[in-house]
Amino acid sequence: MLALTLETPTWAHRLPAGAKMAAMALVMVAVLPASNVPVIAALVGVTAALYASLGAVAVRRGLRLLRPLALVVAVILAWHWWMDAVQQGALICLRILGLVALANLVTMTTRLDDMMAVIEWLLGPLRRVGVNPAALSLALALTIRCIPVLLGKAGALAEAWRARSPRRPGVRVAVPLALAALDDAERISEALRARGGIPRAQQPDRRRKRGTEWNDR
Amino acid sequence: MERSLTLVALFAALIAVLGLFPSFMLFGGVPISAQSLGVMLCGTVLGARRGTLAVGLFLLLVALGLPLLAGGRGGLGVFVGPTAGFLVGFPVAAFVAGWITEHWRGVDLGIAAGAGALIGGVGVLYVFGVAGMMLAAGLSAGQALATLGAFIPGDIIKAVAAGLVTRALFRARPSAVLTR
Numbered sequence: 001m002l003a004l005t006l007e008t009p010t011w012a013h014r015l016p017a018g019a020k021m022a023a024m025a026l027v028m029v030a031v032l033p034a035s036n037v038p039v040i041a042a043l044v045g046v047t048a049a050l051y052a053s054l055g056a057v058a059v060r061r062g063l064r065l066l067r068p069l070a071l072v073v074a075v076i077l078a079w080h081w082w083m084d085a086v087q088q089g090a091l092i093c094l095r096i097l098g099l100v101a102l103a104n105l106v107t108m109t110t111r112l113d114d115m116m117a118v119i120e121w122l123l124g125p126l127r128r129v130g131v132n133p134a135a136l137s138l139a140l141a142l143t144i145r146c147i148p149v150l151l152g153k154a155g156a157l158a159e160a161w162r163a164r165s166p167r168r169p170g171v172r173v174a175v176p177l178a179l180a181a182l183d184d185a186e187r188i189s190e191a192l193r194a195r196g197g198i199p200r201a202q203q204p205d206r207r208r209k210r211g212t213e214w215n216d217r
Numbered sequence: 218m219e220r221s222l223t224l225v226a227l228f229a230a231l232i233a234v235l236g237l238f239p240s241f242m243l244f245g246g247v248p249i250s251a252q253s254l255g256v257m258l259c260g261t262v263l264g265a266r267r268g269t270l271a272v273g274l275f276l277l278l279v280a281l282g283l284p285l286l287a288g289g290r291g292g293l294g295v296f297v298g299p300t301a302g303f304l305v306g307f308p309v310a311a312f313v314a315g316w317i318t319e320h321w322r323g324v325d326l327g328i329a330a331g332a333g334a335l336i337g338g339v340g341v342l343y344v345f346g347v348a349g350m351m352l353a354a355g356l357s358a359g360q361a362l363a364t365l366g367a368f369i370p371g372d373i374i375k376a377v378a379a380g381l382v383t384r385a386l387f388r389a390r391p392s393a394v395l396t397r
Contacts, residue, residue, distance in 0.1 A: 004282045004292045021293075028297060068288055072299050075364050076354040092355045100294040107282040107292030115281045135222055139274055140281075142226035143233075147285070150227075150234040158238075171378040174251065175385045178231060178258060182386065182393040185227040189220040197219055 004107050006061060010054045012109035018118045020106045028099060040091050043098040050105060058108060065104045066097060073097065116140070134199040146184065153180045224395075225267050228259045229274040236287040250287035253372060256307050257338035257379035260314030261330035262386060264395045268311040276304060302349015306342045313337030318383070318396040326387050326397055331380025338379065339372045 006013075012020070031043055051059050073093045080089020107115075120133055127133065154177050161169040192198065236252030260268035275285065284291035296304060314330075314337030321329040343365065350361035387394040 004284055024293065065290075065292070065294060068290055069298060072354075072364075076299065076356065079354075079356055079360050079364070088355065092353075096297075096299055096353055099297045103293035103297050107294065110282065112281055112283075119277065119281065139222055139226045139229075140278065142223065143229045143274060143278060144283070146227055146230040147233050147237075150230050151237060154234050154238045171251065171254070171375075171382075174235065174254060174258075174378065174382050175389075177234065178262070178382060178386055179389055181227040181231045182224070182262075182390055185220070185223040186393065188227075189223040192219045192223065198222060 003112055004065070004104070005111055006054075006058060006108045008055075008057060010058065010109060012050070012054060012105070013111070015109070017110045017114035018121070020110060021118060024103055024106050027102060031095060031099065035088075035091050035095055037091065040094050040098065043102070044094050047098050047102045047105070051101070054105075054109070058105075061108060062101055062104060065108075066101060069097065069100060132198070132200070138198060142188065149184070150177070150181060153177065221267055224263055224393075225271045225274060228255075228263055228268070228271040229278070231255050232259065232272065232275045233278070233283075233285040236285065237289070251375065252287045253307075253310075253338060253342070254375040254379055254382075256311050256342075257314050257334035257376060258382060260311035260316075260337055261318045261333055261379055261383040261396060262394055263315065264319050265312045265315035267395065268315040269308045272308040272311045276307060279304075297353075299350055299353040300346065301353065303342060303346040305349065306345025309345065310337045310342040313341045314379075315396060325384070326394075327380045327384030329380075330383035330396070331377055334376035334379035335373065339369065339376050342372075343369070 027043070031039055051062050073096060076096075077086075077089050077093055080086055080092070083089075116137075120137070123131065123133065123136065154173070157173050157176050158169045161173060232252060232255030235255035236250050238251070256272055259271040262268070263271060279285050279291045280293060280296060282292050286295060295301065314333040317333030317336060318326075318330045321332065343362075346365055347358055347361045350356060350364065351358060354361070356364070383394065383396075387397060391397070
């Protein structure tokens with residue numbers, strides 16, 4: 001499955017994932033309450049400069065990720081024009097585009113595993129209230145594995161529909177698709193139980209984790 | 218425990234597939250993604266708790282950078298955009314849909330699930346969607362609702378579909394529908 005991460009490594013890939021996400025959160029907290037011209041200009045300018053420093057592929061990918069926003073940004077601008085506040089509307093639209101582009105930049109330059117490590121670290125405190133990180137990792141891996149499988153089944157169901165009906169496949173395809181999901185879940189849980197079940201939560205070993213996963217990259 | 222985990226994982230995958238699958242044609246040739254149907258089904262089939270977990274798992278994968286939202290969107294950017302309110306509302310929608318389906322026992326499952334999907338998956342979800350739009354875009358509640366209003370008829374149809382699908386699943390696999 002296609003992930004959103006840029007394959008060609010850049011300097012931003014080498015920054016620690018946690019630092020990038022923290023910086024992103026700080027920018028959001030700083031920009032949201034203060035939407036004046038200098039702040040928004042700085043946001044857009046810095047974001048554009050960061051993209052430019054990563055090369056043409058990153059710029060093209062970044063613009064493609066912003067394209068779905070075009071319509072909603074146009075509508076927001078139209079509302080503000082109607083309220084006679086075009087300048088404020090333009091600032092709000094630039095703020096949306098700047099923040100989304102910046103967040104996309106973090107996604108584009110961070111590998112899935114590194115992002116996982118940050119999420120696991122963030123969810124660490126939940127261990128005390130009974131969340132089993134091993135179960136979470138298993139569920140994530142299972143979902144990633146099953147999406148292409150279910151997608152294939154959806155395609156087969158749609159083809160079977162087209163072979164029998166001149167109309168497009170409707171919502172009715174959702175029934176056998178959900179049924180396939182239920183049956184797969186049943187079979188996989190049987191298989192899991194036969195192999196000893198979900199791994200038990202391990203004692204957190206911070207030393208090992210820091211040593212191998214944070215400092216080496 | 219194992220069964221809960223695999224059901225949660227498979228329904229998270231189902232939300233993704235319903236969003237990525239070339240959009241369902243509802244009526245008049247208007248293509249509408251069935252992603253929110255997946256969110257509703259998580260609640261009405263798995264119940265409030267597991268349904269919320271399934272939606273949370275799906276959102277986690279989106280945040281990790283997988284392009285699983287309708288139209289192939291994903292990454293951290295979608296959580297700061299003007300439609301982020303809907304993403305925040307997804308787990309709540311599944312919880313409310315599941316809670317209603319679990320607790321309204323006197324009627325046919327299709328009706329309870331349809332009502333749950335309507336209240337949770339449309340009513341509650343749009344409260345979050347409108348609030349997110351107001352926050353990100355500086356619009357009033359009325360303006361935000363008018364902007365998003367075009368999608369409400371489709372979502373109402375999806376809520377009815379969620380009720381029908383839930384009932385059909387219960388007929389086929391009574392033990393797998395956890396809300397009954």
